[in-house]
Amino acid sequence: MRLTEVLKKKKKRLLSIDFGQAFTKIAYIELTPEGIVVLDYSLKKINLSEKDWPAVTGYINNFLKANSIPEKEAHLTISDFDSVYIKHLLLPAVRREEILEAIKWQIKPELPFNFEGSIVDWQVVKEYADEEGAKNITVMCAFANPEIINKYLSAVRECNLAPVRISSAPFNYACILSRLKNIPSTIAVLDIGHNNATVSIYCNNKLNFMRNLAFSSDKLTRSLTSTLMSDKGKIELSYEQAEELKIDFGIPADESGILKDNIRAIHVVSLMRPVLEGLTRETRRSFDYFTSTFKERSPSFLYVTGGGANLKNVEQYLARELNLNVSKLPLPDCINTQKIDKERLSRDEAQMASLLGAVLAGPEEINLLPQEIKTQKIEFVQKVSLRVVTIALAAIFLFLLFIFNFQLHDYKKRLRTARIHLETIANIRDIKQKIGVKAGLIKTIQKDRIPAGALLKLLSTIIGQNIVLDDLSLDQGSHTLILKGSVSVNEGTAEAVLADFIKRIKASTFFTQASLIASQNTGGIQEFEIKCDLSH
Known part of the structure; x- marks a missing residue:
C-alpha cells in the first residue's frame, strides 16, 4: 500500500468556534475531498459583553468531552464588531508591500483603537482606473484590537486548543457564496443577530462593502414590550412574553387577524413598524451608497442569515419593501449535514452559515491571527516539513541501499555462477584438447593401416x-x-x-x-x- 493511500485513510478533523455578542457556537467538522462533514454542533447564549469567560471555556470543554474530541486545531470567528473593525478603502494603486502603509494613513483617524500594534489583514477586491485614467484599488480591511483578541485566544488555549485562523462573519459568508450555484454576480447578505445587524455586499463572491445597521432581533422584541391594545384593553408584555409572541407569529402578514390573548395583529405591526422601517431604510441607503461610491450595480438578490432569519414572514416583508428577491442563506452542497438531526438543523441552520463558512476559507482569505502565532505556525510547519523531508530522504536512502544490496547479492550470485561456468568451460576445453591429441594419435596410428x-x-x-x-x-x-x-x-x-x-x-x-x-x-x-x- 502506498504512503498516500495510508494518509488518505485518516481524515482530518477540526473545530470551528464562533464568538458573538450574545451566542457562542461550536462545530466539530471533518474535512473531505468534496468539502466538509458536520459531525456535531452546539449553540449557547453567552453574553460576552459581560466578559463571562469561565462560561465560555466551560461550554467548550463540555462539548469536547461530550464528543470525545482529541483534535486541537480550531478556526475562530469573532462576530463582535466592537472587537473587529471592517472597512472598505479606496487607495491609489501601489506596490503590494506599500499597501499596508497606505491603509494606515487613511484609516488611522477613524479607527476606534490605536492602529499601532493592532492586528491588520486586507485583500484587494478590485482594480480600476478613474475618469482621469489614474489606477486605483478597492481594499477590504479587517482590524482587531490585540488586547481583546488575546482574551479570545486565552480562552481557547485554556481548553487546550490551537487556533489556526481568526476571521469575521462577513468574510465567512463569502466562502459560502463562492460555493453556491447560479447566483448573481452582485449579491447582499443581511445578518440579523441578537444584538446587532450587518448588511454586506459581494461582487463575484468577494466582500466589497459592509455596514453595521441600527437593528437587531433584540430591538424588535423590545418594541413589543410597549403598550398593546386588545379586547381586554391596554396590556403590556414582559420581555419573555414579547419574545414568545415574536417567535410564534413573526411579522403578521394579515394585519386584520387576531393573535393570541386577543392581541390584534395590526397593533403588533404598528409597534414593529418603526424598527422594521429603520431596517429597510438603512439597507436601502447602504445599497445607494455602494452603487454611487463604487460605481457598481445594486444587489439584485438579498440573503438573510443569523438568528433573525428565522423570524416568520421576514423574507416576504423585505422582498416587498426593498423590491428584491429575498431568501434565507442556504448551505452549499459541499457541506454535508446528514449526521445532524433534520429538525434540529432546520431550527439552527440560519445561525450556522458563518460557523461553517470559516472552515471553507482558503489561504488567501482574511486571517487575524497575531503575527507571532502565524510565525510559530510557519516555523512548526517548516520543522514538520523538514522532519517529513528528512524521513522521506532516509526512507529513500534505505530503499536505495536495500536495492543496492539486493543487486550486489544478485551480482555476486551471478559471478559465482559465471565462475562455475568458466571452470566447466575450461575443463571441457582441456578434455577437448586431450581428445584432439588422442584423435590425432589414433589418426596417426591408423594412417596407412588396413581397416x-x-x-x-x-x-x-x-x-x-x-x-x-x-x-x-x-x-x-x-x-x-x-x-x-x-x-x-x-x-x-x-x-x-x-x-x-x-x-x-x-x-x-x-x-x-x-x-x-x-x-x-x-x-x-x-x-x-x-x-x-x-x-x-
Whole structure:
C-alpha cells in the first residue's frame, strides 16, 4: 500500500468556534475531498459583553468531552464588531508591500483603537482606473484590537486548543457564496443577530462593502414590550412574553387577524413598524451608497442569515419593501449535514452559515491571527516539513541501499555462477584438447593401416557355406593376409570350392592377389592355407 493511500485513510478533523455578542457556537467538522462533514454542533447564549469567560471555556470543554474530541486545531470567528473593525478603502494603486502603509494613513483617524500594534489583514477586491485614467484599488480591511483578541485566544488555549485562523462573519459568508450555484454576480447578505445587524455586499463572491445597521432581533422584541391594545384593553408584555409572541407569529402578514390573548395583529405591526422601517431604510441607503461610491450595480438578490432569519414572514416583508428577491442563506452542497438531526438543523441552520463558512476559507482569505502565532505556525510547519523531508530522504536512502544490496547479492550470485561456468568451460576445453591429441594419435596410428573391420565384413560376404576359417593372420607391414581353414566336403569337391573362394577373393578391390599355398586331406576334412596380398 502506498504512503498516500495510508494518509488518505485518516481524515482530518477540526473545530470551528464562533464568538458573538450574545451566542457562542461550536462545530466539530471533518474535512473531505468534496468539502466538509458536520459531525456535531452546539449553540449557547453567552453574553460576552459581560466578559463571562469561565462560561465560555466551560461550554467548550463540555462539548469536547461530550464528543470525545482529541483534535486541537480550531478556526475562530469573532462576530463582535466592537472587537473587529471592517472597512472598505479606496487607495491609489501601489506596490503590494506599500499597501499596508497606505491603509494606515487613511484609516488611522477613524479607527476606534490605536492602529499601532493592532492586528491588520486586507485583500484587494478590485482594480480600476478613474475618469482621469489614474489606477486605483478597492481594499477590504479587517482590524482587531490585540488586547481583546488575546482574551479570545486565552480562552481557547485554556481548553487546550490551537487556533489556526481568526476571521469575521462577513468574510465567512463569502466562502459560502463562492460555493453556491447560479447566483448573481452582485449579491447582499443581511445578518440579523441578537444584538446587532450587518448588511454586506459581494461582487463575484468577494466582500466589497459592509455596514453595521441600527437593528437587531433584540430591538424588535423590545418594541413589543410597549403598550398593546386588545379586547381586554391596554396590556403590556414582559420581555419573555414579547419574545414568545415574536417567535410564534413573526411579522403578521394579515394585519386584520387576531393573535393570541386577543392581541390584534395590526397593533403588533404598528409597534414593529418603526424598527422594521429603520431596517429597510438603512439597507436601502447602504445599497445607494455602494452603487454611487463604487460605481457598481445594486444587489439584485438579498440573503438573510443569523438568528433573525428565522423570524416568520421576514423574507416576504423585505422582498416587498426593498423590491428584491429575498431568501434565507442556504448551505452549499459541499457541506454535508446528514449526521445532524433534520429538525434540529432546520431550527439552527440560519445561525450556522458563518460557523461553517470559516472552515471553507482558503489561504488567501482574511486571517487575524497575531503575527507571532502565524510565525510559530510557519516555523512548526517548516520543522514538520523538514522532519517529513528528512524521513522521506532516509526512507529513500534505505530503499536505495536495500536495492543496492539486493543487486550486489544478485551480482555476486551471478559471478559465482559465471565462475562455475568458466571452470566447466575450461575443463571441457582441456578434455577437448586431450581428445584432439588422442584423435590425432589414433589418426596417426591408423594412417596407412588396413581397416580390419571392413576386411572381416568382406570375408563374411564372399566365404562359401562349406568353408570354415580357423585362423586369420594379418601383417600390416607386408600387407598380407593368411587364411587357414577347412572345407567339409569330399576331396574332389573341395578343390572346386577352394578355387571358387580364391576367385571371389581376387575379384575384391581389397586384394591384388590370392594363392593356395597348402592343402591336405585329414580324416576326410580338406584343410587349406591361402595367402592374400592386400591392395592397401
